[in-house]
Amino acid sequence: MTINHPNFGALDENRVIIFDTTLRDGEQSPGFSMNIDEKLRMAETLAELGVDVLEAGFPIASVGDFDSVHRIAEAIRGPVITGLARSGREDILRAAEAIKPAERRRIHTFISTSALHMKYKLRMEPEAVLAAVTNSVTLARNFTDDVEWSAEDGSRTDPEFLRRCVEAAIKAGATTINIPDTVGYAVPEDMARIFDDIRNNVPGADSVILSTHCHNDLGLAVANTLAAVAAGARQIECTINGIGERAGNAALEEVAMAIRTRPDIAPYTHNIVTQKILRTSRMLATITGFDVQPNKAIVGRNAFAHESGIHQDGVLKNAATYEIMTPESVGWQKTSLVMGKHSGRAAFRDKLSALGYGDLGDNALNDAFRRFKDLADRKKIVYDDDIVALVDDEVMRDHQRIKFIDLELWAGSKHKPRALLDLEIDGEKHSAEAHGDGPVDATFNAIRTLFPHEAELRLFSVGAVTEGTDAQAKCSVRLEESGKLVDGQGADTDTIVAAARAYIHALNKLLVKRIRTEPAALSA
Numbered sequence: 001m002t003i004n005h006p007n008f009g010a011l012d013e014n015r016v017i018i019f020d021t022t023l024r025d026g027e028q029s030p031g032f033s034m035n036i037d038e039k040l041r042m043a044e045t046l047a048e049l050g051v052d053v054l055e056a057g058f059p060i061a062s063v064g065d066f067d068s069v070h071r072i073a074e075a076i077r078g079p080v081i082t083g084l085a086r087s088g089r090e091d092i093l094r095a096a097e098a099i100k101p102a103e104r105r106r107i108h109t110f111i112s113t114s115a116l117h118m119k120y121k122l123r124m125e126p127e128a129v130l131a132a133v134t135n136s137v138t139l140a141r142n143f144t145d146d147v148e149w150s151a152e153d154g155s156r157t158d159p160e161f162l163r164r165c166v167e168a169a170i171k172a173g174a175t176t177i178n179i180p181d182t183v184g185y186a187v188p189e190d191m192a193r194i195f196d197d198i199r200n201n202v203p204g205a206d207s208v209i210l211s212t213h214c215h216n217d218l219g220l221a222v223a224n225t226l227a228a229v230a231a232g233a234r235q236i237e238c239t240i241n242g243i244g245e246r247a248g249n250a251a252l253e254e255v256a257m258a259i260r261t262r263p264d265i266a267p268y269t270h271n272i273v274t275q276k277i278l279r280t281s282r283m284l285a286t287i288t289g290f291d292v293q294p295n296k297a298i299v300g301r302n303a304f305a306h307e308s309g310i311h312q313d314g315v316l317k318n319a320a321t322y323e324i325m326t327p328e329s330v331g332w333q334k335t336s337l338v339m340g341k342h343s344g345r346a347a348f349r350d351k352l353s354a355l356g357y358g359d360l361g362d363n364a365l366n367d368a369f370r371r372f373k374d375l376a377d378r379k380k381i382v383y384d385d386d387i388v389a390l391v392d393d394e395v396m397r398d399h400q401r402i403k404f405i406d407l408e409l410w411a412g413s414k415h416k417p418r419a420l421l422d423l424e425i426d427g428e429k430h431s432a433e434a435h436g437d438g439p440v441d442a443t444f445n446a447i448r449t450l451f452p453h454e455a456e457l458r459l460f461s462v463g464a465v466t467e468g469t470d471a472q473a474k475c476s477v478r479l480e481e482s483g484k485l486v487d488g489q490g491a492d493t494d495t496i497v498a499a500a501r502a503y504i505h506a507l508n509k510l511l512v513k514r515i516r517t518e519p520a521a522l523s524a
């Protein structure tokens with residue numbers, strides 16, 4: 001049956017709506033928060049990518065969240081703009097206000113439906129939850145004809161109760177029904193069963209869009225999403241690079257390319273401009289400070305790299321031997337091959353600017369160019385990522401303004417811990433003494449005394465590289481400055497020295513990050 005949707009009109013039965021929640025669920029990943037300008041830039045990029053629905057935030061969560069949803073609703077044209085709301089009146093009014101300026105808008109309201117969540121999280125009886133479903137959707141419909149209702153922890157909900165909730169939401173006027181696998185517990189068979197059940201047994205289910213929202217706790221988010229679509233879901237909720245709560249959400253780039261690459265088993269259509277995938281992925285990585293891992297499907301730097309001779313030979317003869325999609329179809333460009341030993345300094349400078357580097361300064365540029373020439377003499381093909389690695393390393397070395405020299409500590413149960421630290425800063429030795437609540441705190445205070453900065457310590461963790469009391473300690477430090485995050489690592493047989501090294505490593509990275517330009521030039 002063709003669905004007539006308030007914002008999309010008549011939808012072909014195989015058309016899949018791509019609902020991007022990078023700026024809401026994605027932003028809930030630890031350390032991934034973005035400021036308003038960053039969200040706005042990301043929203044523009046997502047609109048160019050062709051997402052159908054853009055979940056811009058959770059307006060009741062904070063003034064900042066409200067403002068960014070409102071700004072996105074004012075500025076972004078193309079996708080339907082939505083804001084998340086729990087079932088309470090205040091949430092829904094706030095979401096309605098935030099999305100008001102949007103050309104096309106949706107309210108997305110949710111409540112938990114599993115026995116576990118109702119009992120322990122909501123402390124509500126099932127009948128009260130059912131009433132909240134009806135009331136929240138009815139209220140939301142006063143502000144827009146496009147209302148999505150989600151059953152939080154839907155995949156672990158009793159099927160009979162889930163059917164009753166879905167029916168209530170449809171009766172109250174919901175136009176999209178989303179069944180999330182909130183905790184990433186489902187396997188593809190579960191998703192197929194849930195969507196089949198709703199489609200076949202809930203009155204009115206054929207008049208709304210069914211939606212899937214899968215988390216990746218078992219690494220099954222994309223597989224579960226595709227199983228849900230095969231069973232009738234026609235909206236996919238996903239995020240760029242798969243970011244999101246805990247292990248993340250289904251990765252937009254992976255579901256979009258699975259559908260494009262396998263029309264034989266996934267004969268669906270979507271509006272993603274796949275050539276813009278890499279650029280969007282890099283934009284997000286630059287804004288958040290978190291790169292994707294090299295082997296990440298579609299957007300990792302190894303996704304189209306062929307290491308073994310046999311594979312390289314095959315690809316040179318016919319790329320289809322080892323490539324199931326073309327690199328260009330997701331935004332990798334052939335031009336990434338053009339730099340070579342004959343390229344001059346001006347071309348190198350242009351390339352750096354296209355890769356997102358601003359003014360490196362003459363010294364760093366000259367050193368990087370010299371290293372590039374060395375590399376080009378040894379390596380037939382110099383890829384963009386070779387250049388990125390080389391320049392990052394060069395900039396990092398050039399900007400290792402802070403070096404660890406020595407640390408002495410006095411600690412124990414009787415005295416307040418004291419650290420005496422020597423650092424080399426910009427080539428000169430400096431010393432400082434500081435106290436703290438513990439030896440690590442005293443050491444970090446000494447670093448802050450020697451190199452004052454505004455960055456906040458967001459995470460500190462200690463692990464052992466090997467077993468035994470003589471093992472090396474491995475410390476990680478995460479710093480945040482103006483919404484940008486950096487992680488530093490340090491290892492030493494002395495845990496506190498490892499902690500100091502990790503902090504200094506993060507600080508040096510932060511200084512490098514400051515000189516990297518805005519990502520407008522990051523077209524792949």
Ligand code: KIV
Pocket residue numbers: 025110150151152153180181182183213215
């Ligand atoms: O994972 C989840 O259940 C959610 C809902 C709020 C849609 O993110």
Ligand code: ZN
Pocket residue numbers: 025180182213215245
């Ligand atoms: Zn979620």
